[in-house]
Amino acid sequence: xxxxxxxxxxGGGVVGSSIAYHLSERNKEGIVVLDKKFPLSGTSGxxxxxxxxxxxxxxxxxxxxxxxxxxxxxLSKKIGDVEYKRTGGLSPxxxxxxxxxxxxxxxxxxPIGIKIKVLSREEALEKEPSLNPDIVGAxxxxxxxNVNPFRLVDRYMRAAKKNGVQYSTYNKVTEIQxxxxxxxxxxxxxxFECKNLVLAGGTWSRELGKLxxxxxxxxxxxxxxxxxxxxxxxxxxxxxxxxxxxxxEVLIGYSMxxxxxxxxxxxxxIQETANMAIHYVPSLRxxxxxxxxxxxxxxxxxxxxxxxxxxxxENLYVAAMHSGVTLSPLVGTLMTELILDGETSIPIxxxxxxxxx
Amino acid sequence: MNAVETDVLIIGAGPAGLAAAFETASRGLQVTLVDExxxxxxxxxxxxxxxxxxxxxxxxxxxFELAAHLSRQLEDFEIRYLLGHRVIGFYKxxxxxxxxxxxxxxxxxxxxxxxxxxxxxxxxxxxxTLPGVMxxxxxxxxxxxxxxxxxxxxxxxxxxxxxxxxxxxxSKVGVRIRGIVxxxxxxxxxxxxxxxxVRKIGIPILLNSSIKEARGIGAVSEVDIQQGEDIWTEKVxxxxxxxxxxxxxxxxxxxxxxxxxQEELGGWVPQYNNDFQTDCxxxxxxxxxxxxxxxGALLVTGMLAxxxxxxxxxxxxxEAVEEGKQSLWKELESIETRSNLKVWQARNQHIExxxxxxxxxxxxx
Amino acid sequence: xxKSTIICRCEEISLEEIVEVIANGARTxxxxxxxxxxGMGPCQSKICNCLVAGVIHEQTGMEFHQIPxxxxxxxxxxxxxETLATNSTTFSSVKSVLDEVELEDGKVK
Numbered sequence: 001x002x003x004x005x006x007x008x009x010x011g012g013g014v015v016g017s018s019i020a021y022h023l024s025e026r027n028k029e030g031i032v033v034l035d036k037k038f039p040l041s042g043t044s045g046x047x048x049x050x051x052x053x054x055x056x057x058x059x060x061x062x063x064x065x066x067x068x069x070x071x072x073x074x075l076s077k078k079i080g081d082v083e084y085k086r087t088g089g090l091s092p093x094x095x096x097x098x099x100x101x102x103x104x105x106x107x108x109x110x111p112i113g114i115k116i117k118v119l120s121r122e123e124a125l126e127k128e129p130s131l132n133p134d135i136v137g138a139x140x141x142x143x144x145x146n147v148n149p150f151r152l153v154d155r156y157m158r159a160a161k162k163n164g165v166q167y168s169t170y171n172k173v174t175e176i177q178x179x180x181x182x183x184x185x186x187x188x189x190x191x192f193e194c195k196n197l198v199l200a201g202g203t204w205s206r207e208l209g210k211l212x213x214x215x216x217x218x219x220x221x222x223x224x225x226x227x228x229x230x231x232x233x234x235x236x237x238x239x240x241x242x243x244x245x246x247x248x249e250v251l252i253g254y255s256m257x258x259x260x261x262x263x264x265x266x267x268x269x270i271q272e273t274a275n276m277a278i279h280y281v282p283s284l285r286x287x288x289x290x291x292x293x294x295x296x297x298x299x300x301x302x303x304x305x306x307x308x309x310x311x312x313x314e315n316l317y318v319a320a321m322h323s324g325v326t327l328s329p330l331v332g333t334l335m336t337e338l339i340l341d342g343e344t345s346i347p348i349x350x351x352x353x354x355x356x357x
Numbered sequence: 358m359n360a361v362e363t364d365v366l367i368i369g370a371g372p373a374g375l376a377a378a379f380e381t382a383s384r385g386l387q388v389t390l391v392d393e394x395x396x397x398x399x400x401x402x403x404x405x406x407x408x409x410x411x412x413x414x415x416x417x418x419x420x421f422e423l424a425a426h427l428s429r430q431l432e433d434f435e436i437r438y439l440l441g442h443r444v445i446g447f448y449k450x451x452x453x454x455x456x457x458x459x460x461x462x463x464x465x466x467x468x469x470x471x472x473x474x475x476x477x478x479x480x481x482x483x484x485x486t487l488p489g490v491m492x493x494x495x496x497x498x499x500x501x502x503x504x505x506x507x508x509x510x511x512x513x514x515x516x517x518x519x520x521x522x523x524x525x526x527x528s529k530v531g532v533r534i535r536g537i538v539x540x541x542x543x544x545x546x547x548x549x550x551x552x553x554x555v556r557k558i559g560i561p562i563l564l565n566s567s568i569k570e571a572r573g574i575g576a577v578s579e580v581d582i583q584q585g586e587d588i589w590t591e592k593v594x595x596x597x598x599x600x601x602x603x604x605x606x607x608x609x610x611x612x613x614x615x616x617x618x619q620e621e622l623g624g625w626v627p628q629y630n631n632d633f634q635t636d637c638x639x640x641x642x643x644x645x646x647x648x649x650x651x652x653g654a655l656l657v658t659g660m661l662a663x664x665x666x667x668x669x670x671x672x673x674x675x676e677a678v679e680e681g682k683q684s685l686w687k688e689l690e691s692i693e694t695r696s697n698l699k700v701w702q703a704r705n706q707h708i709e710x711x712x713x714x715x716x717x718x719x720x721x722x
Numbered sequence: 723x724x725k726s727t728i729i730c731r732c733e734e735i736s737l738e739e740i741v742e743v744i745a746n747g748a749r750t751x752x753x754x755x756x757x758x759x760x761g762m763g764p765c766q767s768k769i770c771n772c773l774v775a776g777v778i779h780e781q782t783g784m785e786f787h788q789i790p791x792x793x794x795x796x797x798x799x800x801x802x803x804e805t806l807a808t809n810s811t812t813f814s815s816v817k818s819v820l821d822e823v824e825l826e827d828g829k830v831k
Contacts, residue, residue, distance in 0.1 A: 038748065041722075041753065055823055057823055057824070057831060058830065098820045100825070101825055101830075104828065104830050150757060154757055167747060169747050203722075229764060229800065240819035240820075263721070264720040265446070265795065265796050266447070267454040267796065268449050270796060271461065271807065271808050272808075274806035274807040275813070276813065277803055279811075288801060288802050289797055289800060289801055289803060291795040291796075292446075292795055293795060443798070443801075445796065445799065446796035446798060460808075461808075479769050479770070479773055481728070483727045485728070611794065620786065719793070
């Protein structure tokens with residue numbers, strides 16, 4: 001096996017694979033993705049996979065998310081069907097206090113081009129008749145949607161491989177050494193060399209950073225998700241908290257727990273999530289839950305992506321974030337620009353790791 | 358919701374679970390017995406064959422007789438029966454979530470004995486998903502529990518002792534068995550008498566053979582059997598497959614127990630020690646869940662798990678535990694070395710590896 | 723075995739599809755599941771688990787003890803949402819999106 005590369009990307013999840021793919025569009029040679037297990041075995045394979053913009057805060061982060069969401073239709077043309085659906089996103093609310101929040105949100109986002117409608121109860125129920133008639137209203141934006149995360153990562157990976165990218169899986173990186181002009185990366189299956197090194201370790205970013213003596217402040221935040229049996233298509237929109245997939249399954253969940261790397265599910269949260277489902281969409285009562293799963297969010301300490309060069313170490317890059325599914329098309333594009341051109345078409349200074357220094 | 362409390366929770370009311378219930382309840386412990394079926398006895402209920410190699414205290418009897426006996430011996434004790442109830446998962450504090458199909462409620466046990474039994478493995482060939490293709494266990498259930506004749510003309514794929522039993526029972530209810538198809542060079546069953554009986558009533562045992570393909574519209578109507586170079590077609594409306602059995606592991610997995618692999622015990626098996634205790638301190642196991650074995654051995658493992666739980670809860674004297682354990686292990690050895698030496702050896706190997714499981718920490722990513 | 727043989731009957735996944743993703747680097751049941759949906763249906767891999775292990779063994783030469791169990795999940799068998807649901811209307815770990823929008827001086831933070 002060849003061991004000398006132009007670029008090594010550590011992590012083959014949605015972020016790492018998107019970077020690999022976008023980089024390979026321009027630079028066909030010398031890219032390898034190292035993954036400790038197999039793409040989709042981490043967060044990318046355990047998500048509801050909303051492509052979600054409309055109530056991200058603050059507005060500049062929503063704007064960044066919007067640019068990424070806008071890339072999805074083109075991306076699907078390039079890498080193949082990823083079951084991306086721009087359904088529009090609905091966030092129902094149940095109190096007048098939340099209407100106040102919603103109105104302010106809509107006002108704040110108008111200048112940046114994200115149109116948020118604050119729907120009355122009647123308008124919301126007209127759009128999504130299955131919602132609980134007790135809602136007070138909902139926010140709505142047409143830009144939101146969802147994607148099949150398995151398809152997405154698989155397509156990134158296949159397209160990247162077609163462009164010459166190699167994947168070395170079940171190959172955990174154990175040591176990284178910086179020498180003048182190159183990195184030596186030691187992994188379970190051997191030794192690799194490269195000029196550029198990209199850390200895209202998702203939830204494991206902090207551990208990965210330690211190998212290069214850089215603190216990447218990513219924590220773990222568990223979410224538990226329920227999946228129903230396939231139901232007749234009946235939900236029109238991506239509802240914050242639940243969505244219906246192509247095959248009719250409904251995915252439900254919006255829980256947050258600090259449990260480190262523990263991916264167990266618990267009946268406590270499963271039952272609460274069942275309550276939420278029925279609270280939002282009462283007709284789900286009779287639907288059977290066939291499985292529950294946990295995903296661990298890669299949650300930066302301040303919630304925003306950590307993206308770009310790592311100051312002080314030449315040719316070392318990091319891409320670690322929550323909402324990797326939403327952001328992956330843009331992050332792949334911008335990281336490619338940064339690595340090949342030294343600058344990005346959309347500024348990413350705000351997301352630099354240096355903000356934590 | 359406040360959890361219901363119990364000393365001992367036994368999950369599974371098959372032979373092992375019932376044996377464990379007797380050991381624990383008869384020593385004064387408060388026992389809760391849960392099973393998704395409304396009746397007790399598990400798979401015993403449809404076993405009409407005489408069970409060989411039962412523990413020495415038992416007369417030879419059929420499965421359904423044994424089930425009745427095991428249920429009857431619990432009658433003197435106050436046991437909380439949760440029949441027709443399912444375990445659906447666990448709460449963060451370790452309580453088990455049980456449903457009566459109306460609600461889910463928590464139950465907290467000092468010790469749990471998991472006796473969830475085994476499931477049958479599938480065998481794949483083109484069109485194995487057609488109706489009329491089923492496991493031998495499913496065919497037996499149709500015949501002996503639902504009193505439905507599962508077909509008129511059948512082939513059986515696999516030649517274990519269980520397959521021989523089912524072949525004989527099917528013949529008895531008038532199903533014509535066109536052949537027992539075995540991919541290996543020898544018959545798998547250990548019981549030579551049964552194999553003789555099968556041969557005697559004219560059922561061909563086809564070695565080195567397999568199902569090449571099934572065909573049918575809406576249901577199976579014929580199969581191609583391949584033996585060496587020869588391929589021929591049999592008109593059948595029933596294909597019974599015997600892919601072996603494996604322990605049912607879901608509950609162990611959710612509890613965070615570790616696993617080891619022993620082919621002779623059915624593949625992946627929860628890791629356990631001499632006391633039939635898993636590496637989760639409060640979780641014990643018994644029966645086929647601890648490795649596929651014969652009915653007699655399953656009873657003994659249930660008794661062993663039961664008295665070890667009594668010991669852990671101080672419901673039995675030290676001397677009585679030691680004595681009981683010793684004699685039960687002897688009984689287990691005697692049954693398993695007689696009926697299937699390889700299972701006995703695999704069980705011992707498995708126990709030796711208690712501290713070195715192959716799969717552990719399955720939820721830590 | 724013929725390539726078209728169904729391995730996962732719930733999701734109708736064929737041997738051919740499974741062999742293809744193994745050739746693409748998948749090594750465990752869970753890898754195969756995520757790429758093909760094999761084992762994601764109502765039986766939650768209870769039926770196809772041993773068949774898939776057999777295919778992995780044949781294709782890669784991995785021994786059975788090297789092929790880990792598929793991840794098992796709650797609920798241990800399917801259950802209606804209304805049966806799972808409790809009467810509680812308070813949420814501790816479960817949130818709504820607007821919970822995360824904070825206002826400061828009448829403006830979105």
